[in-house]
Amino acid sequence: MRYYLRRFYKTVEGEVLVIPGRTMGAIGILFLFFVGFLNISGHLKNVLTLCTIFALFAASWDLLFFSGQLNLGHGAFFGASAYTSAILSSKLGLPIWMTIPLGALTGVVIGVVVAIPALRLRGPYLAIVTLAVPVILQGIVFLFPDFTGGELGLFGLSPISESPTFRYHLCLVIMLICVGIMWKLTDSRSRMIRTGIIFSAIREDEVSARTSGINTVRYKILAFALSGFFAGIAGGLYAHTMKVVGPSTLEFLFSIYPLIWTVFGGSWTIYGPVVGAYLLYFLSMQLLVIVPEIRMALFTAIIIVMILFMPEGITRWIRDKIEIRCPRCKVINTRRRKSCRICEAPLQLTREEKERKKEIAF
């Protein structure tokens, strides 16, 4: 028993504590669990739950963006899944553990359907076609008001749980598991899972990826399906948290939010969108309390200023400040170290090298 505890501690020390970014992440996760037990108001807990759901939503957008597909209609996956969960729950009375997975399956279906035209399109064309998808779905919602509730939406869904604390923790655990899976899927350095490196190859240069024998069609459809699946889980959770699903989930704004969160947090990192969603959604909700009149104006002004200051996103900006990758063995090190912790290669450039680099830049 003590052996296992010590081994666990050693693993944590070797894998997490030596890397400041991971330490911060671990502290953040522990803090999020801890916040749930605090005696805070139910409203604040609901806001945190929504933050968690939107973090998952934004991370699923980033998964698609990681493979180079700019999706401006991510609300389609989310909204379709939320509607499916809502219809299954309110019309058929299915329990939650069935409606959310079935909603996620709808997300997958929509993802594959969107992927079919997306295979032939790229860049701005793809962005605009995906932008059209939620608008078309919204049209379908308005066409069948008996079934979908029309403009008012569906309400009276069964909640996940009566206790807000349990609800928050459940959402948090689901979010962490899903984000962890996505993070592993996009890990380009992994030897076991090849999707990460293949997705980034497609993003960087699709033609080269195809010429090196990667079936880009299959992997793009896979990216859309995975992204739809995780966005679908977020949609199902959202439906059961809000207990009402309206056409607003298919609005333009809802498809833009993941983009804002992801780019603010740092794209192509998976954890960036999570941080971005937590910070920005919480900020916008707090602004609603403090200055309700000009909250959106202030909110967007903050976003614009921050992004002009750090166009790479907040997590990447912090990561570059505190971490450095060893040039020889590619292991992450603390910024302060002079030599790599594994292979002892010098990390900081000497003065001569810095000057040479400056000359090259000129």
Next chain:
Amino acid sequence: MQVLISTVVLGTVYAVLALGFSLIWGAARIVNMAYTSFYMLAAYFFYVFYSPAHLNIFVSAILAVLAASLIGVMTYKFLLEPIRFHEIVVVLVSISLAFFFEEIILSIFGIVFRRVPPFIPGYRELFGVRVLNQHFLAFGVGILLIVGLWLFLSKSKTGIAIRATSQDREIVNVMGISEKKVSLIAMSIGIGFVTISSVIVSPIYVVEPLMWLHPIIMVLACVVLGGLGSLKGSFIAAYLLAFSEVAVVNWLPNGAFIKSAVALLVMVVVLSIKPEGLFGAFFEEERL
């Protein structure tokens, strides 16, 4: 007949907006999502100058165009130009800008529909249908702008520089054309287009803080449907989309709810068949 006339007017508006947008996209390579928020700003400036400030209608229209264009060019110069090469960040900043303007307008004027008087009141009978004189004016000014742009791009030196920039940025810099300056000029023309069309059109439709959202989606659809960088393509696509919208509103029950859905469905179908748009050239790999 009513459908046809509405199509022509709406199509002209979309065409003007889409041409300005594709000009900006071609020369400056930015997807400016805040583009139609200047459409909204100009309409509100027009309203302010005309109604509370009691200026002459033409003076207020010109002032509105100038003020909104100035804001548009300033935002480009100070906000979008420094980050022009981060494509996705440009999208983020311009969307944030659009929401920023929307909220500012919303907090000043509230969500009330405003009306602006037409330049030439009255109507005329055309094939048994009453057509407002403002419709004629909108159509005329739109066509004038389009023809003017076409002449400018094909004849003048600056126009040729803009076209060259949209084809190859590096070579343009080598040939001694300042790519930054050309981008700024193209941006000013695009913003000018959007503000002028706004002032002409706002008497026909209502002025409200959310009036930018629907046009930006349709403009993006037009530009993409016509093929990026093809002015002729966006022109034809604008009429096609305008027709599908107007037809749905007029001929289907509940049409107003699903008009954009049907128009965008048309776009998706066309793009699935012809991925490079109606008149777009197909680039296998674009050099940036």
